Structures are given as C-alpha cells and as structure tokens.
Amino acid sequence: MILKTIEWKDNSVIMIDQTKLPTNLEFVTYTDYNQVAEAIRTLVVRGAPAIGVSGAFGLALAALQSDATEKDHLIQDLETAKKILFETRPTAVNLAWGLDKIMKVAKDAKSVDEIRVSVVETAKQMAESDIQTNMAMGKNGSKLFNDNDTIMTHCNAGALATVGYGTALGVIRATKDSGKNIKVIATETRPVQQGSRLTAFELKHDGIDVTLIPDTAVGYTLANGLVNKIIVGADRILLTGHVYNKIGTYQIAILAKQHGIPFYVAAPLSTFDLVSKPEDVIIEQRKPSEVTSIGDKKTAPDGISVINPAFDMTPPELISGIITEKGIAKIPFKESIQKLFDSN
Numbered sequence: 001m002i003l004k005t006i007e008w009k010d011n012s013v014i015m016i017d018q019t020k021l022p023t024n025l026e027f028v029t030y031t032d033y034n035q036v037a038e039a040i041r042t043l044v045v046r047g048a049p050a051i052g053v054s055g056a057f058g059l060a061l062a063a064l065q066s067d068a069t070e071k072d073h074l075i076q077d078l079e080t081a082k083k084i085l086f087e088t089r090p091t092a093v094n095l096a097w098g099l100d101k102i103m104k105v106a107k108d109a110k111s112v113d114e115i116r117v118s119v120v121e122t123a124k125q126m127a128e129s130d131i132q133t134n135m136a137m138g139k140n141g142s143k144l145f146n147d148n149d150t151i152m153t154h155c156n157a158g159a160l161a162t163v164g165y166g167t168a169l170g171v172i173r174a175t176k177d178s179g180k181n182i183k184v185i186a187t188e189t190r191p192v193q194q195g196s197r198l199t200a201f202e203l204k205h206d207g208i209d210v211t212l213i214p215d216t217a218v219g220y221t222l223a224n225g226l227v228n229k230i231i232v233g234a235d236r237i238l239l240t241g242h243v244y245n246k247i248g249t250y251q252i253a254i255l256a257k258q259h260g261i262p263f264y265v266a267a268p269l270s271t272f273d274l275v276s277k278p279e280d281v282i283i284e285q286r287k288p289s290e291v292t293s294i295g296d297k298k299t300a301p302d303g304i305s306v307i308n309p310a311f312d313m314t315p316p317e318l319i320s321g322i323i324t325e326k327g328i329a330k331i332p333f334k335e336s337i338q339k340l341f342d343s344n
C-alpha cells in the first residue's frame, strides 16, 4: 500500500500528522493556509518534496480564503500567504519551487475565478505527479542495487517525505519490486528520530526487512562489512553536486569513502537549485529543546548551550551518483546535472 502523506479533499488539505508516528496514525484537516504553515514549521509534514506540495496546497487554500474580487487584490493576498509559507523552513528548495509554480499559474490566469480554479488544479496535479516522479526515480535507481544487498539509509526519504512512494525509499521499494532480495539498515536520526519513527515504520509496514541502528553505530556497521551500499534523499542539490540533507549525512558519506562503499543520493529535479552557490544556502537551525530532551524527558542540564542544525552539506567528491526521475548524474556533476535538465 502507498501511504498518502498529503491529499486535497473537499477544498481542504489532509495530512498524516507525522509528529504522532509511529504510535498513532492520525490525520489532520486544514482549511487555512496559516495552519499549513504551522504544520510545516512544527514537522507535522516534513521532507523536501512533501513540503513543496504542502506549500502549493497552502497557496490553493489562500486563494479560496481570500475575499478578493479583483485579480490584483487576489495576487496580493497570495503574495502575503507565499511569504508566510516560504519562511517556515529555509533549506529545502522544493518549498520555493512549489510556491513559485502556483504563483506563476495565478499570475497567468485572467480572472479571480480562473485563478481559484487553476491554482487548486495545479496543486492537485503536483501531488499526483510527485508519486509518478518517485516511481520513475525508483526504476532508474534500482539498477544500481544487487540481489542480497544491505542498504543503509539516513533520516526519512520515504513515502512520508513525499506525497507517496518516496525518493531514497522509492529506490529501495523499486529494487525489491524488481525481484531482488534486499535488507535495509536505518539510522535512528537524532534529534527528532525520522529514521526510527518514520523510516522503520513505513518499511516495516511494507514488509521490507529493516534493522535500526543508533546514529553513532554507522562507523561500526560499515567497518564490519554489514552494509554494501548507502542511499539518502536531499533537501537541496546545487549544480556543482553539493548535496544538502538531514544532519549526519555528511559524516556517513565520509565513512562510506573510508570503507569504499558507494554513496548514492535520490532526489527529483524539483530538489535542484541551479543558481545558488554553497555560501548562499541557509542551513536551518532548530530549537535547542530537540537536543536537550527526548520526547518529554529532559536529558541535559538547564541552560546548556546547544547547536542544532537541521541539515549539512555533502561535497560532490563523496557522492557516487545522484538518481533522478530523468536519469543518474555522475561526476563531473555540473555537466551531467545540466544534461538531465536539458532532456526535461
């Protein structure tokens, strides 16, 4: 079964509340774009492609909420909503991609009625095509994996990080569906446990053999030959092949290099930022309480200073290939990434 993370139904947005997983599978329904913004900010919905589509649905709600009767007024209301949605999470480029796509459709429409219909339709199409994109990516990536491979993954780049099927976990699903016998090792992914709460949950749900490790056991598992290949998702990929992904990805890539283990990234073209340089990318810093407690339990002294970046950057020389829906980019990334876009 494909878990649908986000859905548009009866002029409202329905999402799985990912903060409640794995103990409760609960759905929330939103009719106000401010609720969607808050859901992105608080990780009710997370994962780069999922927040891209959430942003688009947020703008669709804003178009329905607005009482504007003139096009200029409605565009102004959408710009206000876009700003609020955009500022929720700065690193994943899919959010800007989703918002810009909807704003373009709105600006191209002729009347307020046409804007309302077209933004809702476009956001729904974006959600549908997310699943198709992930399946195409899965098929492309599955060729890189062999029968009896044990594959490590970090964070959650699965159905729950997208509308459905997943990016890195989509490749894992497609590899299994191609008849290969595979096992997965998932890192718990401190501090908010997307690996143990979400990846372990969805792979177990789909009957894929998954073993959980603490983040600190990555070196041990690679040094002891327990892993053949690694695959992760991405929140932003530059034309140079610099990959921004969940904190901890960089140290896994370094360890992979040390142990000669291929390190792959899977991401749709909507995760690429062909314009920015590494120094332009903002790394989101999250609240200290994610580090000073586990769930409700405090695990650090009061007043301790904390550094809690949500993402890190893995340089291109550590990456064996970037799997997309259009093909696989390899070093030199600049040329091969550009080729994927030219073929699009």
Ligand code: MRU
Binding pocket: 046, 047, 048, 049, 092, 154, 155, 156, 157, 158, 161, 162, 166, 167, 168, 194, 232, 233, 234, 235, 245, 246, 247, 310
């Ligand atoms: O903070 P999150 O949970 O939004 O971080 C998610 C990740 O880093 C994922 O690995 C990334 O978005 C790829 S998801 C297909």
